[in-house]
Amino acid sequence: ESVILFPLQKGGQPIGLVELYDFNNKRQVSAEQIALLRTIADKASYWIENARLLQQTQQRLEEQTELLHEKEILLKEIHHRVKNNLQVISSLLSLQAGKVADEGTKRLLGESQSRVRSMALIHEKLYQSESLAKINFGDYVKSLTGELFPSSRRGLNDIQMIVQVEEVALPLDQAVPCGLILNELITNAMKYAFPEGANGTLWVELRPH
Numbered sequence: 001e002s003v004i005l006f007p008l009q010k011g012g013q014p015i016g017l018v019e020l021y022d023f024n025n026k027r028q029v030s031a032e033q034i035a036l037l038r039t040i041a042d043k044a045s046y047w048i049e050n051a052r053l054l055q056q057t058q059q060r061l062e063e064q065t066e067l068l069h070e071k072e073i074l075l076k077e078i079h080h081r082v083k084n085n086l087q088v089i090s091s092l093l094s095l096q097a098g099k100v101a102d103e104g105t106k107r108l109l110g111e112s113q114s115r116v117r118s119m120a121l122i123h124e125k126l127y128q129s130e131s132l133a134k135i136n137f138g139d140y141v142k143s144l145t146g147e148l149f150p151s152s153r154r155g156l157n158d159i160q161m162i163v164q165v166e167e168v169a170l171p172l173d174q175a176v177p178c179g180l181i182l183n184e185l186i187t188n189a190m191k192y193a194f195p196e197g198a199n200g201t202l203w204v205e206l207r208p209h
């Protein structure tokens with residue numbers, strides 16, 4: 001019986017072994033054949049190591065993908081809870097306003113409720129968005145104006161609102177102050193821009209630079 005052994009190595013470290021047996025002890029192996037077998041063994045070492053690295057990479061990607069998915073779920077849940085908490089605050093302000101007789105105080109509570117609702121809407125849009133980092137602020141503007149305009153008109157049927165917006169992606173730290181500014185602009189315009197009985201149109205436009 002004859003045996004030829006070729007170690008499989010990668011970076012000087014053994015990763016396997018190739019064993020060739022001649023049980024009849026009749027085959028003569030030349031130097032050229034030995035060199036060819038050694039080359040094949042070296043190639044096999046390379047392929048085996050690459051396969052192992054590929055398997056490790058795929059495993060790490062799967063683990064990272066799972067962690068990323070869990071992180072997205074957690075962030076969505078956070079935005080959902082923030083939105084719910086803000087809605088509770090808005091409801092409490094509404095209840096308090098209903099118990100107040102002074103019109104000035106009632107108006108201030110209503111304005112605070114409107115501001116809280118504008119922030120809650122940001123988190124609602126983030127919860128619904130595919131991206132948890134940014135929201136489509138154009139869609140937010142449509143929703144916010146749709147809520148503010150009917151509640152701010154005070155029965156003024158001759159006032160119209162025209163909303164022309166394009167898709168603009170804004171991160172949370174920009175969307176919140178922009179939403180508050182828009183809330184103030186719309187409510188103040190409805191209160192002061194149109195004297196009692198006056199006609200007019202309120203334009204809201206959003207375009208990217």
